[in-house]
Amino acid sequence: MALIIVKKSPSEKISEFLLNLALPQDKVLFVQDGVIFAACKNVKNLVKEGVELFALKEDFIARGFDEKDSEVTLVDYDGWAELIEKEEKVIS
Amino acid sequence: MALIIVKKSPSEKISEFLLNLALPQDKVLFVQDGVIFAACKNVKNLVKEGVELFALKEDFIARGFDEKDSEVTLVDYDGWAELIEKEEKVIS
Amino acid sequence: MKKVLFAVYTSPVGSIWINEAFRSAFGMYGEDLEPAVLFVEEAVLAVRSSCKPELIGCLPLAMTFKYIEKYQTPVYAVKEDLDKFNIKEDEIAPQWNLKIVSKDELPEFVHSFDKVVIF
């Protein structure tokens, strides 16, 4: 399935567009200002059931969030590289 | 009073921020992608009563809109220059 | 043969992305690649024949037309975004040979490409 990379903040239309694209079993990774999604209580409701959500830990922490504030799985750059290996398709 | 220049499209938060700033007797000029506002039926409801709305004709036409689609007064660059002369303050 | 989608979400006037998407797409024919272009959000304003960035001194969208015809590059736009801007069928420049895709078809549509580049 696909890895969808969301790098813009929740206030940008393109982020919503990308989240709508995710099919069950796709993975969504929030990076850069996209990590603001990871702190949204309702983030899981923004995607179809069965979509797995991740956020880049470095970008989340740098923006002043605490790891425990994340509603999604945090991964580091090595984890991002791993997601790239696993998913055949990248949408970004 | 102030001339407030809105250059970003209606989908951007900063546009809403700028429209909220407008006080009665202020003038708002839509330029660049901001001119998309000029084609919105409800554009006058986005600002306080007494705020005058303008859009840059060149930018409106270039985006494929017809002059008659505009809900606000269209001005050309010369008209923009005139607005700059009249208003003591520019917020942009 | 791999399929490549160039999707553009930025406004057609005053930024380079639609022209760059087509320049990229046309470059794909040098390899065994099949490109397509998709307009979403404000990029759909491009399809009106009256949309002319050259009126404010920017590069014309129409410079892509002869290559779209030559290569038969498919161009898509999202129905709901066309509706949002009240773009009617008879306003659309025929040179785009525009195909419409609805919002709920989008996930399957985008997944049908091997590579996706969004501008």
Added chain:
Amino acid sequence: MKKVLFAVYTSPVGSIWINEAFRSAFGMYGEDLEPAVLFVEEAVLAVRSSCKPELIGCLPLAMTFKYIEKYQTPVYAVKEDLDKFNIKEDEIAPQWNLKIVSKDELPEFVHSFDKVVIF
């Protein structure tokens, strides 16, 4: 004495605008100008003491602190935007000496400046 406002609406990490707003503001003291800086929208994330762009290799926000103290540059943030990001008073770095302005005070507040530059 003229009053100048530098308002920033862009995210504090990964873009230069907050640092550029302060660099501009501090430059104003060479003239008979009185600068202030306002954080709106996502820029308010800057005020948390845990917000550290240097963790991903960008310039630190903290480099502004000694000049804020030296010049006593007033720094404001919008209350509703702080609330949106659930930023609590005890999380705010004291070096900002942050003043809060509410959304309905904003129009009068911004109009009280002679020149306004938004980043």
Added chain:
Amino acid sequence: MHVTIQVNVPPYTNEDMDTAIHLAEALLKRGHKVSIFLFADSVLAANKLVKPMKVDRNIPSKLRELSEKGVEVHICGLCAQYRGIGEDMKIEGSDFSGVPEMAALIYNSDRYINLLP
């Protein structure tokens, strides 16, 4: 009246330099003094090595023409260093300056028009 226009985004990629140039022309026609302050990525607009396609407009040339008509073109020097633009690359009629110059322009201009990034 002295009007200053500040630009913050790169030429070509975005239309802000075009907007600034058209507005400067309109202001000149109405008899005003115009200054342009190039900040952040907009400094690229004053690089005479910029080579657009023949079908495209030449923004640095247009800026130089404006300067010949009396428009002051100020380039933020630190911004230029960050974008690899040296003194020898700037168009004729433009000057490297910095935030002190920005402050002077803000202080002395009757109107200061920022095109936000």
Added chain:
Amino acid sequence: MHVTIQVNVPPYTNEDMDTAIHLAEALLKRGHKVSIFLFADSVLAANKLVKPMKVDRNIPSKLRELSEKGVEVHICGLCAQYRGIGEDMKIEGSDFSGVPEMAALIYNSDRYINLLP
């Protein structure tokens, strides 16, 4: 695996080059081949004349270091012309190319990661 990362926005102003560099390093560590395609304003990242402040990171140097570790750095040539960057200004280990090279990278890479503008 061959992974290509395309960047589209200017360095420093936005963090995309930093993101690309960090990701490239992580991919290298896991044994992958990495290419970076610089498109539009991101071409500034390969300009060796870029002079950041001393306290700031030097992005062109970091790119050169990556190229020494085997990362291919491709620069869109037309994009570079539009930004005043000549052959003599590019960092060692980078190459001017264009959309044909982009096509080859899209065709040959196992993964193509675009950082949208």
